[in-house]
Amino acid sequence: MAKILVTGGLGFIGSHTTVELQQNGYEVVVVDNLSNSDEKVVSRITSITGKEPLFEKVDLRHREEVRALLARHRDMDGLIHFAAYKAVGESVEKPLEYYENNIWALVCLLQEMRNQGLNNFIFSSSCTVYGQAKELPITEHSPVVPANSPYGNTKQVGEEVLQQAVSAHGLNVISLRYFNPVGAHPTAKIGELPLGVPLNLVPFVTQTAAGIRKQLSVFGDDYDTPDGTCIRDYIHVVDLAKAHVVAVKRLLDKKNSQPYEVFNLGTGKGSSVLEVIRSFERVSGEKLNCKIVERRPGDVTAAYADTTKANDVLGWKAEKSLDDAMADAWRWEKAVRGL
Numbered sequence: 264m265a266k267i268l269v270t271g272g273l274g275f276i277g278s279h280t281t282v283e284l285q286q287n288g289y290e291v292v293v294v295d296n297l298s299n300s301d302e303k304v305v306s307r308i309t310s311i312t313g314k315e316p317l318f319e320k321v322d323l324r325h326r327e328e329v330r331a332l333l334a335r336h337r338d339m340d341g342l343i344h345f346a347a348y349k350a351v352g353e354s355v356e357k358p359l360e361y362y363e364n365n366i367w368a369l370v371c372l373l374q375e376m377r378n379q380g381l382n383n384f385i386f387s388s389s390c391t392v393y394g395q396a397k398e399l400p401i402t403e404h405s406p407v408v409p410a411n412s413p414y415g416n417t418k419q420v421g422e423e424v425l426q427q428a429v430s431a432h433g434l435n436v437i438s439l440r441y442f443n444p445v446g447a448h449p450t451a452k453i454g455e456l457p458l459g460v461p462l463n464l465v466p467f468v469t470q471t472a473a474g475i476r477k478q479l480s481v482f483g484d485d486y487d488t489p490d491g492t493c494i495r496d497y498i499h500v501v502d503l504a505k506a507h508v509v510a511v512k513r514l515l516d517k518k519n520s521q522p523y524e525v526f527n528l529g530t531g532k533g534s535s536v537l538e539v540i541r542s543f544e545r546v547s548g549e550k551l552n553c554k555i556v557e558r559r560p561g562d563v564t565a566a567y568a569d570t571t572k573a574n575d576v577l578g579w580k581a582e583k584s585l586d587d588a589m590a591d592a593w594r595w596e597k598a599v600r601g602l
């Protein structure tokens with residue numbers, strides 16, 4: 264049984280990926296410092312899969328902890344690195360904390376992996392590296408543009424660090440550029456748990472429907488799009504998790520065509536903010552209290568993926584619809600709130 268370390272494995276995408284890995288016969292070691300997650304997620308994962316993943320409480324910013332972790336698991340076959348801070352606005356307030364957690368910890372991890380002779384690595388990147396692309400849909404050849412936040416820059420720099428480390432140290436890396444991950448596990452046992460007021464659209468939608476937020480602000484309806492609201496590629500987190508299983512297998516089977524590969528992970532379909540709201544209302548039967556307000560600074564007008572490369576090369580395709588994602592996000596919100 265191949266053994267995979269999943270950093271950030273108790274977080275939103277990491278927990279779903281742990282489930283998919285276990286369900287595909289992998290042994291998973293979950294590594295997390297609980298900075299944005301709860302240890303209870305371990306038992307929730309176990310209740311879905313029937314297998315308890317080993318949980319290692321490790322802070323990846325601390326080199327000695329990383330060294331000891333990898334020494335304990337030098338028999339691992341690969342590592343998926345989700346652990347990072349991810350709030351765009353917060354990164355403007357705390358850029359140094361973002362560089363420490365998203366870059367310094369990455370460098371520590373890579374150095375310690377190199378020292379142990381471990382070389383299969385999957386990196387969580389983001390569509391944010393493309394900014395407002397000139398051409399849609401966005402292919403992997405679309406230019407990476409200067410980031411407009413420290414968070415975005417950590418993803419660009421992270422990719423550069425990996426690309427350069429690959430050639431120098433014989434690593435095999437796949438960077439996965441996620442579009443907008445949404446939804447939750449259909450069992451409603453794991454999902455997104457934003458601390459405080461959600462910044463992202465879908466948790467704000469579900470919290471508004473649950474009565475935790477009074478009103479959903481729609482940030483601008485004067486964009487150059489069919490209904491005036493911004494367009495994004497919302498991908499169900501379970502589909503995203505499955506892509507990681509495929510990517511891991513590609514590295515373990517040595518099927519990667521280059522030591523550093525990049526794939527866009529999205530559905531290929533753009534949805535506007537109003538379409539998301541309509542989808543949610545349709546599947547939940549709830550009416551959302553919405554108000555059109557000013558644009559949010561920094562938002563791009565439209566971003567959606569060209570998924571040809573992931574479809575053809577990885578043989579992976581998103582299967583779930585926006586309605587599926589909204590239904591699962593709502594089921595999860597209700598479970599969390601006891602509704």
Ligand code: NAD
Nearest residue numbers: 271274275276295296297298299300322323346347387389
């Ligand atoms: P998340 O915050 O839910 O999960 C990250 C997990 O990493 C958390 O459980 C946190 O406790 C842990 N963590 C953070 N710093 C750590 C450290 N120093 N040591 C150990 N554990 C640490 O985030 P997510 O939404 O699951 O995102 C996972 C990855 O995907 C991140 O790298 C993020 O930047 C990237 N990403 C996310 C999105 C998105 O919209 N959710 C989009 C594109 C890319």
Ligand code: WQD
Nearest residue numbers: 351389391462463464465467480481482493495536559562
């Ligand atoms: C989606 C749309 C908002 C909230 C962010 C990060 C990006 C990536 C994914 C990690 C936009 C609108 C939102 C609300 C709204 N993360 N909106 N009212 O901005 O596409 O991407 O998450 O890599 O880096 O920037 O996602 O969910 O915040 O917004 O109208 O209360 O919903 O304007 O058009 P975004 P989002």
